[in-house]
Amino acid sequence: MPTLETVQLTKKYGNFTALDHLDLKMEGAKCVGFLGPNGAGKTTTLKLLSDMIYPTEGECYINGIPVKSNRKLALADAGVLIETPEIYPSLTPREALTMIADLRGIPSSERKTRIDEVLEEVKMSEWADQRVGKFSKGMKQRINVAASLVHDPDIIILDEPATGLDPRGMAEIRQIVRGLKKRDRLIFMSSHILQEVTDVCDEVALINKGKLIFYDTLANVTARFADGNYSVDVALSREANKDVAREVETIKNVTSCEILDKNRLRITFKGGPKAQQELLESMVKLHLGMLSFADSAGTLEEVYLSEIERGD
Amino acid sequence: MEIDTLNEEGMKYTTRLKVPGTIQQIPRLARYQISEYLHSKRFIALVAIVVAIGAIFSFIMNYYRSTAITDAVSFYSSSWAGGVTFIIVLSAVFFGGDSIAGEFQNKTGYFLMSAPIRRSTVYVGKFIAAFLSSFVIVLIFLLIMIANGAYYFGENAFPWQLGASLLFSLAYLLAVLGTTFFFSSLFKTSSYGFVLTAILFLIGFSLLQTVVTGFAKTEPWMVISYAQGVIGQVFNSPINWGLSATVSTTKFRTPSGIGTLTTYSPGIAEGILIMLCYFVLTSIAGLFLFEREEFT
Known part of the structure; x- marks a missing residue:
């Protein structure tokens, strides 16, 4: 069963506490929406989970594996999309995805098929062999989504995946997330778009000023507060x-x-x-x-x- | 992800995807990085610069052929050894200047580091890629020089000193790239790495060498530009292969009397040792910095 867990996770920048002893445990196949205003600590949490930054205190685990001390094993079965990464401009989407697939150990016999599948999933097949350098932000974000899915991970960590996408792109991302839910994946997704969370998420975690306000099912949250x-x-x-x-x-x-x-x-x-x-x-x-x-x-x-x- | 695999009997079975080991990931990353370099404008620009330098040199050599250059050894001493250090610094700056800093500044690190890969793997893979790409540039320059040498000296155009000098220049390339990667890890802004490396290697170290020799009256063994002298020294005769420098003193008249000028030339082993020390120390420091740096 896929699990994501943070234990007393804290991140400080000087005197500023970006994340304050966050305890959060997600288990099983579901989609968890991660909500909070700007600067609440959402991206900080996701970066800590993917070892982009290091905790001041506490630890986070992916499938029970501590991320900081064993990033390679912890991220092996996770797909990560943090902010809007840039792809090396002189590579094509196919080359960029081949690099990620190769580093992840996808056998060469399956690589092409798998890359074709994810490119199709993010509607970028016709751009597969064009250089990324001239792509729009939205097109790059689609490739980033494809890179996070290329190894068909059990756990997917998405930081505002719809950023930079047009309304059709946003709808397609929601469609992809729904598809992942059907394949029994654990998806942890930060978002500003409440409609998106309502549409695709089963559970919601709300964070503000680095502290967890609540974590519950969407139905319980709405019932409790309404x-x-x-x-x-x-x-x-x-x-x-x-x-x-x-x-x-x-x-x-x-x-x-x-x-x-x-x-x-x-x-x-x-x-x-x-x-x-x-x-x-x-x-x-x-x-x-x-x-x-x-x-x-x-x-x-x-x-x-x-x-x-x-x-x- | 699950993948289908065949067992010894040819039966298909399903296993979980296994992430390759670090030793396997390094050449894979280096391969894609080289591909990225070779497709980039900077590679084309660098090749153009080297070809232009080679063309200008060939023209001047042909037009004003120096009477001092009577054999292949003295030819390579003034042409190859004089130019390759500049080409190496240029290549290191082009390929290594933003290698680490660019991952932060351009946000490509968010793409790469989402994969299950150690930072040390990224550092080493990128270093190998920058080294091999720079080596290609050095080889282009070497080919231009050899073509000139062959034109003027025929079958005598390949002295063994040229091979040794090429090996020493690779040691220098390691040292320059090590330092470039260190600066690239030190800053999150690519241009700082570019500028600092270029200034240091093209002007700074030479200035420091002059100061140490002229004012401190000491052998400048701690300066990399001093060590790179072995690239040209191997063409001299006799060759000092040792770990200590050759010291020569020249007397000259000054208004107040007789002055002395002491010059130091590193022994071959000494020069190589200095270059390797630069490479090892800057690589350890650069890797340490990259391991600690955060993608904020």
């Missing part, structure tokens, strides 16, 4: 007006229905997954032309803001 209220965002093919909202509010367990824009509603309801299932069935029966029905990032946003404000 006093038992859950929210879903619904997209309709027809206009989302007051009449539609009033109609939705008549459904059992629904406490409010907010019009987000011309075609979207946010429905808040009491109860857990069972109530959500009943709500979905009721919505279908109303024949409102429902296009999508998804957990709302709004609740997480409220939780995020209230916790950060409390910390400030």
Whole structure:
């Protein structure tokens, strides 16, 4: 079972404490979103986990292997993407990925197939043999994502992977992460985009000023902080007006229905997954032309803001 | 990642992917780094500079052929030995100046260090790549010199001293690259490494050598530019192969009387020892710095 663990992990720069005795343990196949404002200590944590920087105190482990004293073994089964790395400009994506695959020990007989697969996954096949030097930031980031996946790792550490990508690129990254979840991987991903976290993550860890605020499942976090209220965002093919909202509010367990824009509603309801299932069935029966029905990032946003404000 | 492998009976079985050992990773990294260098503009620029120097030299040699150059040994002493030290410093600066600092400044380190690889592997792999790439440049210069030598001296154009001088120049290359890598590890900004190495090797050490010899009246054994003298010394006769310097004193008139000028020439073994000491000490210091440096 893949595991990531930090024990009393601390990083100080002079008098400034970037990370303060962080204890965090993630086990099993899941996606954990790592949230926090700028300077909270997210990237510091991920850099410590990947041995880019060294802890002042404490230790971090990948699959039980201490990173600082055995980086090579610890990173063997991990894919890492920290910030937006630059690739040697005179190499092509295929050459750059071949270098990483070679250093990771992927046999030459499988290397080409594997590289073709990951290039396809990040939609960069047609650029495989062009020099990286002239690529846009987004294109380089796709290659970086491919490099972190080339050895099909059990653990993937991603630091704001959607940075520099256009909306289609962001959606594709989410698609890739969903695909990894299906293949029983442990993904630890920092992000500023709450919708992204809501879409793909099972659990959330919130950090502020170097301290862990909470680490729990997404469902528990939203339920705990929303006093038992859950929210879903619904997209309709027809206009989302007051009449539609009033109609939705008549459904059992629904406490409010907010019009987000011309075609979207946010429905808040009491109860857990069972109530959500009943709500979905009721919505279908109303024949409102429902296009999508998804957990709302709004609740997480409220939780995020209230916790950060409390910390400030 | 799991990979399919065949056992001795030819049966397929699945094993976990095993990361290669450090000894295997070093040549792999060096290979890709060399490929990166050979594809880069800096390699083309360096080849162009060496060819231009060679062309200018060939033209001057042909046009103003010095009467002092009567045999291949004196020819290589003034041409090859005079030029190769400059070519070595230039190559070291081009290939080694940003080798470590560039990983931080250009953020390529975030790409490379995400792999399961020790920092020492990166340092050694890059050093080997820079050494071999510089060696290619030195060989191009050597070929130009040999072509000139063959033109003027025919079958007598290959004295054994030239081979020995090439070996000594490789020792000098190790020392210069060791120092360049040290400076590159010391700073996170590539240009500092470039500038400091170039200034030190093209001006600084020669100045220091003059100061130590002229004012301190001591053998400048601690200065690398002094040790590099063995690259040319091997063409002299008799050759001092020893660990101690050849000291010569020249008297000259001054307004207040007679002055003396003492000059030191390193013995071959002494020069090589100094160069190897530079290489070992700067490499250890550079590696130590790189191990401690953080990707902040």
